[in-house]
Amino acid sequence: MALVGLVNYLDWRCRPAKNAWRVRSHQIASGQVMGGSGRVTLNDVAAASGVSRATVSFVLNDDPRQTISAATRERVRQAARELGYVPHGIARALREGASRVVVLNIDWGLEGNYSHSFIRGLDDELAAHDHVLLVHHGHHSPRSTRQVLDAITPRAVIRFAEPYLTGHDLDDRGGGWKDGLAAHAALQIRHLAERGHTCVALALPDTETPLADVRLRFAARTAEHLGLAAPVPFVVPRPRTAGARAIEELRTAHPDVTAVAAFNDDVALRTLTAAHDLGLTVPGDLAVIGYDDTEYGALITPALTTVHIDAEAHGRLAARAALGLDTTGLEPVPARVIVRDSV
Amino acid sequence: MALVGLVNYLDWRCRPAKNAWRVRSHQIASGQVMGGSGRVTLNDVAAASGVSRATVSFVLNDDPRQTISAATRERVRQAARELGYVPHGIARALREGASRVVVLNIDWGLEGNYSHSFIRGLDDELAAHDHVLLVHHGHHSPRSTRQVLDAITPRAVIRFAEPYLTGHDLDDRGGGWKDGLAAHAALQIRHLAERGHTCVALALPDTETPLADVRLRFAARTAEHLGLAAPVPFVVPRPRTAGARAIEELRTAHPDVTAVAAFNDDVALRTLTAAHDLGLTVPGDLAVIGYDDTEYGALITPALTTVHIDAEAHGRLAARAALGLDTTGLEPVPARVIVRDSV
DNA sequence: AGACGCAACTAAATCGATCTAGCGGCGAAG
DNA sequence: CTTCGCCGCTAGATCGATTTAGTTGCGTCT
Known part of the structure; x- marks a missing residue:
């Protein structure tokens, strides 16, 4: 019984893929398994507040191109809060064309104070703009980057292999x-x-x-x-x-x-x-x-x-650049x- | 002109969100920006090979519950190859209920030989099963995990904070x-x-x-x-x-x-x-x-x-557990x- | 009274893949 | 000559949010 309990590494595990025949599983891992049934969707919020899905979306995103009455707005917000609605990133990503994730490629052997503070700054700034930072460790071929791209279509991929820049650009x-x-x-x-x-x-x-x-x-x-x-x-x-x-x-x-x-x-x-x-x-x-x-x-x-x-500011800057935001004043x-x- | 050129950190950048009004961008970052228009979809492959979308999906996924003639199968494969079709992870994730991504939570200060070989093993094994490993660095509150969950609905989240196990489970x-x-x-x-x-x-x-x-x-x-x-x-x-x-x-x-x-x-x-x-x-x-x-x-x-x-095997094991696969023989x-x- | 504009919404298309229900045709069994 | 079953394939629903193209109702101007 090798490595007993390794299964418990799992912090969270999604329900197995429906097409489970592809990965014929002999054993169901433990861990906090969350059925997909529990999710509160826009439809639920719409039903609860008696408006259409579109309206809910407009309200929750504060779409400036729409005029929604204060009463409705409040009703929708209330319903969303009560139901604990959280937008489904995947669905949103499909529609928007990219997920709210930024990937940082780090090659091996680049750990240190610089990379730490860089990551910290990057993570903070992205979080402030409702995005998530995920790091991809390894040696980075165009192929491996493609795999990440195809898997989650991140908003951007930042490379850390050359922490600042390539020499050419620098010059x-x-x-x-x-x-x-x-x-x-x-x-x-x-x-x-x-x-x-x-x-x-x-x-x-x-x-x-x-x-x-x-x-x-x-x-x-x-x-x-x-x-x-x-x-x-x-x-x-x-x-x-x-x-x-x-x-x-x-x-x-x-x-x-x-x-x-x-x-x-x-x-x-x-x-x-x-x-x-x-x-x-x-x-x-x-x-x-x-x-x-x-x-x-x-x-x-x-x-x-x-x-x-201290690369915190560098990280923040990289975050803004990745999001296509204004990068001044940092x-x-x-x-x-x-x-x-x-x- | 602070940190000139930081923009070039970008390895790849998705087209800006359609709802660009949300993040009012003053400056468009450079980098390899890929328009979403270029994507080859299942529909394209279906049209090219003269069959329905469903058939293409069946063929490319080797669905054992379907019988497809060898001729059709070949035609579809050919078309997919020629067009350079790559399944869109986000769309697939929406349908399947989870993306083919596994997230590893690593707290600060746990770098070392163990974590490196663990990541290497995990990454390898996941790749062998058509999944991608992404690492989330930081201190991990349930809240931060939720954000990742909501953003990309990974297949699983593995925590590395306690590299092996909590004491209770161990005992x-x-x-x-x-x-x-x-x-x-x-x-x-x-x-x-x-x-x-x-x-x-x-x-x-x-x-x-x-x-x-x-x-x-x-x-x-x-x-x-x-x-x-x-x-x-x-x-x-x-x-x-x-x-x-x-x-x-x-x-x-x-x-x-x-x-x-x-x-x-x-x-x-x-x-x-x-x-x-x-x-x-x-x-x-x-x-x-x-x-x-x-x-x-x-x-x-x-x-x-x-x-x-050498935690390579531990990583492989964790990968299999995360995917709900057989973990024996490692x-x-x-x-x-x-x-x-x-x- | 008719036209026009605007506020406040809604219906439905859309993103791309997966999967269920089912259809036509053909061969074999009764 | 049916009828049943199976092979090979397709139409369409579905996942959940965003967004376009309206629609309704009300007030105002002429």
Whole structure:
């Protein structure tokens, strides 16, 4: 009896599909199963308040193109409240052409402070506009996106694979030098420069990501602007020993590098560990600055100095963009350097 | 021009709702906007193959209760293929009473190896049965679940807040001593016992979780079974300094404690850091074992010994349960201790 | 008195797939 | 020569909300 009780994972389960022959079920799962019969529909509300379905719809949606008497309006509202009417999203979606759902595509390995606050902001703002956020984890082929699209026709699909933008768009539209990717990359490099470092390396993850190129470009532009040497890109691979080897190679190939700016906190942590394993002192022999302020940076010794980005506003903005709303008047909290012990 | 280009987050955007007056949009977002007009429907396929809509549905769904001639069947399939017909999930959901979507509720702070492999298994198995997994992040009130329910009427909602089960169910159904929570908790304690520890503490997170009680109960039962003292529960709070204080208090209150079993790797990491800050040697003065093998355990020094659980099978099982399918014949990979340096 | 406009509604089409009830034709049994 | 049954297929109802195209009744203007 493997994994007894797993069935109870279920928080809620819809009545089985009518065409149950398709999924020949041998066992009915437990959980709170809700029969479809209980649903209160527009028809019920219409009947209860003695008007037509159309009128009910007009009232409940506050349709400005219709004139409904105050008395009727009140009667309908009352009935809806008493019956506990809730519009059926699926039916509405069929009619409107899209469900009130926004899907966020997140690739693996992008968790962190940024994604959390981004999701929070996105979720909040969508909720404020009567929409729901659902996240699709995995690696995202056009095919997998199509499946989601076909399954629920969401109002929009937002991709998080490249948290800000692809480099191309960025260049076209100002690069986000104010409060986007470019600004944050610059912040990181600038902090190193302020601490007197003149030759820095950029530590990249071993997984392929289009964002790496963009980051490198922005770092390079910032370095140039500050009069530093061009940043040296290098990869910090995953097994602990391989990471150490990478750092060793970097230091022999580029002896003048005194600081490392990491693509994210994960890579920074690996760099810190590698430095420790090589017997290097941090920040004496090598300074390290992270990016995105995960919890773990505070726990390692020496504690990681990093860039903290509050993406709540980014999330809200993304939500409004997805809904086709006005996106002005939403000032993001500026990113800041969390100074700890590694720089 | 704040956050220029954020609009390009959009991977796909549905045509705006017809009732656009509701969300008065000042600006149309860019992105790949797909007009609803392009959709190929059952009607199109029916017309193309010269049969009725019903017949097409029967053929494409392989309805065993209908007899359709091989010739017709082929003609319909051909037409569907040529036109690129894809069933409209929303329409289907309206008819069937539920969409082919399963929602997974995940509370914050539960990321890790377990949740990743769980999601992977769940996603895979659902995909194999023509369903889509979507994740809802946040703290989950019944209200928020209702909103999701009303928005897309998913086939099922699975809650991950308590990754295995609530304690009550667990006790009722054998406790998961074979390959569930109880077994994994036991594995952790047993490892400490094997290394000669006779009095252990259980490090808990500062956030409220019903799972903590269950874990404690299982740990206690295992300890008793192995002839150890009853495990001492204590909380490791979040700011680094507070964590150190907690460990200090633990050691003065219970000087005989020589090892800590952590609720998860996060708590284990905090414990390790606290020990370091107090000048304790690990595992000499205090041994620490984690739970769930996140990447960070390998990066800290001393590297964290932990319990690795491959939840793929758990995910697959949850998927089948959600779909009301047979759940037999799916043997999980047994959990194992990853021995590193902290025990 | 007739025309016109407006407020306040309603009937019915619509979105796209599923599924029930039933129809015509053909072969076999009586 | 019926009659029954089955194969192969179709018309139309259905799911629940939105929205268009009216309709009714009343007041006003000429």
